[in-house]
Amino acid sequence: MLSISNNYQSMSFATLRDTSLATALERLSSGLRINSAADDSAGLQISNRLASSKNAHNQINRNLNDGISYAQIAEGGLQESAALLQRMRQLSIQSQNGINSDSDRFALDKEFQQLKLALNAIAYNTEAFNSLPLVGDEDLLSDNVPSLSDTFSQGVEQSMTSGLRSIAYIPAGSSNVQIDLNDNGANDDIQVFTTDGKHLVGTPLTNATWVSKGITSATDLFDNFFLVENGYSSDASYDDSDLLTVGSATINGNSFTFTGDQQPSSTLESLTIGTTTQPLIISVIGNGSFRVTADWDSLGDENQGNSYSLGPVNITASNNTVTGTQYIELQKTPATLEALNIADTNIITTEAAEEAISRLDDALNNVSESRAFYGAKMNQMTSAYKVNAEMSVNVEASYSRIVDADFAKETARLTQSQIVEQASVSVLSQANANNEQVLGLLDSTFEQATQGVE
Incomplete structure (x- = not known):
């Protein structure tokens, strides 16, 4: 029986050669010595910790x-x-x-x-x-002027004293707010302002109610009413160009319906605010006491009037895995x-x-x-x-020594692999050529023997 001997050793050598060449190419192309856990499992674990740091x-x-x-x-x-x-x-x-x-x-x-x-x-x-x-923090709006829901129980009448102050603010995004006022004949009037001083609803400064409180001009408002403790910003300026004294109007996206100052014919005043696009401050100006009822469908975010962060600022100073994160506090x-x-x-x-x-x-x-x-x-x-910064440089250097490829070493390895590849291809080619010559000689001998038999 004839048998053909395959070049198994050459084929195995070629497999090893290809693996070494592929590894060298991968490291040179990525710049990393560790491209998978199989390259260096312990090194990969250490490098991950260093990368986190x-x-x-x-x-x-x-x-x-x-x-x-x-x-x-x-x-x-x-x-x-x-x-x-x-x-x-x-x-x-x-x-x-x-x-x-x-x-x-x-x-x-x-x-x-x-x-x-x-x-x-x-x-x-x-x-x-x-x-x-x-x-x-105590000077911010939400700390000085309570929200409507903090001042009133929904739909429940309560008694309050009037004066020259804010009684509640309505957060932006509120809907269908209803305020009904009975001033008990004392001529107390509802007033609605924005935090920057725009007078939206109420009575003009020439009204007797304002005059009775010593307010006759915008300057008087600045000195006695547009105060931080009343919810107004420090740069508030009086603006009554869109003041609604009676009827319905939409001002800056806020919709109002107001009965107006009903004195002396009635002691009742009613204000409906359909929608609000900004925080509004509610005041009742006068010299007596009044009964008031507030109702609403929904109120916006109470923190919207004060969107600023409270308290000190803590700046991350270090991240020590033993003692935890350390901060520098800015009061x-x-x-x-x-x-x-x-x-x-x-x-x-x-x-x-x-x-x-x-x-x-x-x-x-x-x-x-x-x-x-x-x-x-x-x-x-x-x-x-x-x-x-110094620690970051040191950690970066440690990380680099573990995971970065040595280009000189890998280039030499690549060159070596390429030389071995070329040599192995040549040897394998010669081995295959010798096999073809032996097979050709056997074929010729077999044909001659067959002809002699015939």
């Missing part, structure tokens, strides 16, 4: 950059506040001068009061990452008129100017301490950034 350090540094930006924004607002306080103190000293007449001091006080408004505006307009670092540094204790100051007399100087000195010390606080925190976060 590397990503954490990189993110912590981004967080620290955000924290530095937060502190810079807050310190910038305080810098402007300090400049205004210095000017206010200068005006106070000028007002003390005996050469000034009363009219001179009143003129100086006008600028002084405008600077106070600007100071409050800086505090409320210094916003960083959805937070107000220069405004205390709020309120710089509003109330926080600085200068809300009721004036310089219309020498005595008042002297009192103002004393308070302004305290306010300047407060602002300076707050600026120093942010400066120290910026230095602390910068130091933490440098530490994390």
Whole structure:
């Protein structure tokens, strides 16, 4: 029997050669020594831990950059506040001068009061990452003016005293709010404002109800009604261009139906608010007491009137797997008129100017301490950034040593594999050629033997 011997050794060698070549090509193309768990199972596990640590350090540094930006924004607002306080103190000293007449001091006080408004505006307009670092949490809208649902039980009549204050705010997104007022003959009137001072529903400032409370002009509103504790923003400005005194109207997307001031024919007033697109402040202005009932289909998000973050800001400083995450805390540094204790100051007399100087000195010390606080925190976060950056570089280097391919080594391996491949192809080709010669000789001998038999 004839048998043909296959070149199994050459074929096995070719398989090993192909595997080595494929591995070298994979590492060179990906740049990684470990492309699967089979390449280095222990190394893969270690590299995953290092990759997690590397990503954490990189993110912590981004967080620290955000924290530095937060502190810079807050310190910038305080810098402007300090400049205004210095000017206010200068005006106070000028007002003390005996050469000034009363009219001179009143003129100086006008600028002084405008600077106070600007100071409050800086505090409320210094916003960083959805937070107000220069405004205390207690000064925000939802803390000062309760929502309609907090003030009233739905559909239940209750008695309240009127005055020059806000009684409730209606969140944006509310629908079909109904307020029915019985003023007991005291001529108390419903008023609806936006938080920035737009007068939407009620009676004009020339009405007797407003006059009885000492309000005859927009300036009087600024001094006595447009206050933070009444829910108004520090830069609120009076606008009655769309004031609805009776009837129905849609203003800024808010729909109203109002019976108007019913005095002296009736003691009842009724207000229906179909839809609200912004927070609204409800007040009842007057000098007596009233009975009121409130009802509604739905109320919007109560936090919509105050969308700012509360409390301190905690900046991620490190992520220690043993002790846990560490933070750098940035406390709020309120710089509003109330926080600085200068809300009721004036310089219309020498005595008042002297009192103002004393308070302004305290306010300047407060602002300076707050600026120093942010400066120290910026230095602390910068130091933490440098530490994390150095750790990130070291972890990156450790990770690279484990997973990155050695290009010189892999290139040499690739070259070696290619040489071996070319040699194996040549050897296999020669082996196959020899087999063909043997088979040809056997075929010729077999044919000759067959012919002899015939």
